[in-house]
Amino acid sequence: MSAWLMTGSRSGDSPARPKVVVSRGIVRRAPARTGPTARRWGRAAVTVFGLCVLVTGLAPAAQADTVIATVPVGSFPQGVAITPDGAHAYVTNYGDASVSVIETAGNTVTDTVPVGTIPVAVAITPNGDYAYVTNSGVDNSVSVIETAGNTVIGAPIPVGDTPVAVAITPNGDYAYIANNSDNSVSVIDTATNTVIGAPIPVGDTPFAVAITPNGDYAYVTNNGGSTVSVIDTATNTVIGAPIPVGINPFAVAITPNGDRAYVTNLDNTVSVIDTATNTVTTTIPVGNTPSAVAITPDGARVYVTNRTGGTVSVIDTATNTVIGDPIPVGTNPYGVAITPNGDRAYVTNNLDNTVSVISIGSDCTGSLCSSGSSGSSGSSGSSGSSGSSGSSGSSWTGSFGS
Template sequence: MDRQSNILGSRMVRGRVQQLLLGLTATATLVVGMTGMGAATATADEVVATVPAGDAPSWVAISPDGTRAYVANAGNSSVSVIDTGTNSLIDTVAVGRDAEGVAVSPDGSRVYVTSTGDDTLSVIDTGTNAVIDTVTVDSPYGVAVSPDGSRAYVTARTDNTVVVIDTTTNSIVDTIPVGSVPEWLAVTPDGSRVYVATEGDGSVWVIDTTTDTVSNTIPVWGQPFAVAIAPDGSRVYVTNFADNSVSVISTATDTPTANIPVGEDPFGVSITPDGSRVYVANFGDNSVSVINTATHTVIDTVLVGVGPYSVANTPDGSHAYATNRLQGSVSVF
């Protein structure tokens, strides 16, 4: 069993206790969040709403127009659809078993969801919020879509590969061997490279999308999990959950240039559209670290729900959404 699974298991008991202790607070926050949430505006990095999601929410992705947040729920095999204008749950879409990863196409018309329990990638039509196709992928986890929307890249954790899918035909067109236990991945803004965090060998693998071959391997600190790339493509930010840090990689040289201490057991990571801030979901201490990308220092820590697992920013940079895996909710700040 990988260390990520051990961490999730070991935190479960503590998380359930915290849920009981925080029950009244969470309920009050939900009431506030569900009444007049559309008018709430964060003047700083502070939680302004808490939205109910499914059981064990994993990854979150925001639509390109910023109107919807899509949350993959591992516990009840579904995707929660959140209206970001009102911060309310407006739909739930049934997908494959143990839904983990989620990504939205650049035009906002499709949502791609990995389900580790039945080895599928579900394709959702956002116009109808219905699954229109499924692709069989062995042990899928992370998913990312190319900037032109023509390809979806999916990590296959037990096969140690990245699967390339043609989004027009929803069929596999290539399989690329990478390191041990690939977790999350991200595509550069120009679509030329994919950066893949491989937990098992403590590295980030770089894929050339022109040839679908590995062009570089970058050792980092601890066990890497998630990846986010700066809007200008100059830097890659990688969470190391065994080291409680975030590695910064220069894409010009594919070498680490900094290692930033953050909270306990960092998993998900995102970056604001202007590239000035990086947000890190710290599963172990129920917080999100805010990093100033100019100084590579943590400038704020936001307390969220129990077991924050992933985080995503809205396209205008005004809000962030963090999934609380042990609380069945999403914090908005």
């Protein structure tokens, strides 16, 4: 055991014995002391030794942006959304028609909710009461989960063909659903859980949708057209021409101040759209086959899952450059969501049937914690708090296919 100071005798021993002192790992024999001095020395030794136990007993802190837990979930997990109170993460399991509910305090699955076939995306209402899940199989529907009891309420809501993405307006009144196979967006009134109006035509094979923080616009990635459509939510019509981005755009997330939209592209890039002009201002190289994207609540960082690379890239929004090395996670990472306090990122690993929990800060209390650790091996640990789909400017919570 290492300590700054350790004594081998009690204060007040008479006659005083020579004491062994361990200082900075070097063993020395201290001179004998008697009387009041010996008592003062003994008390000091005990005090310092106690302090050393306190210091050396602390768990080592993990470096920022390292995996601190790996949580087993259902088959082929895709989308992920976190409740506004930070208590739970909801994960869609594409392969077994279910949603896993992770308690973020312990990073363990506490519930599994059956939904429709091939669930892809999930979004949670701003009040945290409901989770909306797109069922992209033959159902072509949206299931609504009441989060208090983790039960599906009502009948599935019919929408367009192959619904693969969902985003909820900041006031919680409407859910926007991207229908991949019929090039449209359906709008659900969350008060009645019915579709309102006709489907909104967008570009070719829409994959993702995100809504600006003021609720005025919905940005939709058109995977087949390599563009982004912008919907005016007041009229539910597309405004302006489609915005050209990279090849086969997947996901989109909007900064908390609403100034920029970040779009992942199959050509291993992220396009940055200035929402004031709806033009691309920057293109950022990232990892292989970028998929999901989420932005921290302070708008400082963007987290991008790289599917074929098995990693997560981190972009500094001040410079729009990738910082640090890619973070190793599981196999085929798809979805990503960031907790409302910005401390954790939850990443679904589609081929591992797991969720990796990344510590964004340097604090760490999970089972995988160690100084300088990284990667996603191991079992679930304890730590984490939470957020919701749409928090941190990100409302894309799933991607179609594998």
